[in-house]
Amino acid sequence: MSVADKAIILLSGGLDSTTTLAIAKSKGYECVGISFSYGQSHHFEVERAKELALSFQCIEHHLVEIPISSFGGSALTDPTQTIPDYQESNAIPITYVPARNIIFLSFAIGWAEARGIDHIFIGVNAVDYSGYPDCRPEFIEAFQRMIDVGTKKGVEGQSIKIHTPLISMTKGEIINLGISLGVDYAKTVSCYKLNEDGHACRTCDSCALRSKGFIEAGIDDPTTYVK
Amino acid sequence: MSVADKAIILLSGGLDSTTTLAIAKSKGYECVGISFSYGQSHHFEVERAKELALSFQCIEHHLVEIPISSFGGSALTDPTQTIPDYQESNAIPITYVPARNIIFLSFAIGWAEARGIDHIFIGVNAVDYSGYPDCRPEFIEAFQRMIDVGTKKGVEGQSIKIHTPLISMTKGEIINLGISLGVDYAKTVSCYKLNEDGHACRTCDSCALRSKGFIEAGIDDPTTYVK
Numbered sequence: 001m002s003v004a005d006k007a008i009i010l011l012s013g014g015l016d017s018t019t020t021l022a023i024a025k026s027k028g029y030e031c032v033g034i035s036f037s038y039g040q041s042h043h044f045e046v047e048r049a050k051e052l053a054l055s056f057q058c059i060e061h062h063l064v065e066i067p068i069s070s071f072g073g074s075a076l077t078d079p080t081q082t083i084p085d086y087q088e089s090n091a092i093p094i095t096y097v098p099a100r101n102i103i104f105l106s107f108a109i110g111w112a113e114a115r116g117i118d119h120i121f122i123g124v125n126a127v128d129y130s131g132y133p134d135c136r137p138e139f140i141e142a143f144q145r146m147i148d149v150g151t152k153k154g155v156e157g158q159s160i161k162i163h164t165p166l167i168s169m170t171k172g173e174i175i176n177l178g179i180s181l182g183v184d185y186a187k188t189v190s191c192y193k194l195n196e197d198g199h200a201c202r203t204c205d206s207c208a209l210r211s212k213g214f215i216e217a218g219i220d221d222p223t224t225y226v227k
Numbered sequence: 228m229s230v231a232d233k234a235i236i237l238l239s240g241g242l243d244s245t246t247t248l249a250i251a252k253s254k255g256y257e258c259v260g261i262s263f264s265y266g267q268s269h270h271f272e273v274e275r276a277k278e279l280a281l282s283f284q285c286i287e288h289h290l291v292e293i294p295i296s297s298f299g300g301s302a303l304t305d306p307t308q309t310i311p312d313y314q315e316s317n318a319i320p321i322t323y324v325p326a327r328n329i330i331f332l333s334f335a336i337g338w339a340e341a342r343g344i345d346h347i348f349i350g351v352n353a354v355d356y357s358g359y360p361d362c363r364p365e366f367i368e369a370f371q372r373m374i375d376v377g378t379k380k381g382v383e384g385q386s387i388k389i390h391t392p393l394i395s396m397t398k399g400e401i402i403n404l405g406i407s408l409g410v411d412y413a414k415t416v417s418c419y420k421l422n423e424d425g426h427a428c429r430t431c432d433s434c435a436l437r438s439k440g441f442i443e444a445g446i447d448d449p450t451t452y453v454k
Contacts, residue, residue: 064297092382098341102378103333106329133381144376150329223228
């Protein structure tokens with residue numbers, strides 16, 4: 001890549017996407033952050049995403065409102081459903097949001113193609129994760145193939161590249177890499193059911209995986225949990 | 228399929244999507260229409276889509292607002308660009324909207340999965356078309372593969388099926404089939420630069436292809452053109 005290459009970073013304000021931003025920045029990309037507001041239970045993560053985009057010198061940060069919650073189908077977007085505690089299981093949990101990463105990446109592709117940006121970074125991970133199908137390498141490979149044949153840039157032989165630097169790392173490895181790149185994880189928010197004061201629940205899937213990561217990394221967990 | 232199977236129909240209010248709705252209806256599906264408002268130059272097509280959904284007894288019709296126009300990159304969504312007249316060419320014209328069908332189908336997939344709907348119909352056509360890459364069979368096949376591995380239904384072996392009944396038909400064949408299924412093409416709107424009275428320009432890509440279709444079908448063109 002040339003020094004001036006731009007990259008779009010899908011930035012939720014969580015641990016994984018912030019580390020992904022730090023990685024893209026460390027590789028010399030000029031970063032454009034895109035965050036989505038889609039009826040998730042709280043807006044803390046969007047606020048944090050804005051702050052993190054600033055702290056990693058994103059050249060732009062866009063908040064895109066998309067009506068995912070209008071069709072429901074997930075405990076994360078339907079306030080009548082209860083978000084469950086973490087459980088060891090191979091089943092896809094009810095926090096799965098139908099087609100979420102498909103929709104996020106599709107928007108990012110449209111944005112990238114319209115603006116002449118050739119790279120997209122997404123912090124999906126298929127090791128310490130909730131088992132969502134749209135976080136796995138098979139999905140990313142199929143999505144890449146789809147845009148190779150379904151976009152103008154793709155058919156002209158200059159397809160936009162989807163980067164997934166975290167996909168095969170453990171949560172502990174992600175945290176150690178992020179710290180080496182200057183990520184302050186106290187500023188990131190991962191919990192699926194943050195309370196009104198912005199405190200994490202400690203028990204949901206996302207908290208459990210995050211907490212395990214800090215233990216594995218040998219780093220004090222900087223998360224503010226409910227008492 | 229059982230008599231009660233539901234299908235989502237991507238319904239723009241144009242000639243192709245209306246014929247696609249008529250086909251799905253004729254096959255016995257209970258049809259759910261989805262239309263998108265994305266900053267296209269006029270809203271006539273959305274109004275027509277509503278009326279057509281009613282006339283083909285859709286059990287639901289949803290209008291989804293999505294901010295595609297915020298990233299620009301197309302003559303259809305950027306009012307500072309002029310929509311060109313039809314030209315014989317192999318180049319992809321500037322009316323191409325980056326990732327439009329990718330985004331539309333992604334939303335439809337989320338909607339279908341959340342609501343337990345197994346079929347999506349889209350009126351893409353790769354014969355009499357503007358050369359958009361996201362209208363071709365290669366794209367649809369790659370999109371199908373992507374959702375087979377990227378959705379919960381897909382990995383559970385019950386993937387949502389994308390139907391493209393028009394993909395290899397000429398415009399004349401589409402019109403003849405639609406008429407046999409009761410489509411009143413006077414109610415459909417295809418023009419890229421409809422005027423304020425809802426009259427079609429006669430000269431854009433979409434008008435040229437539509438007009439050619441009526442000639443080929445041997446049917447009087449019911450479109451209201453500007454004088």
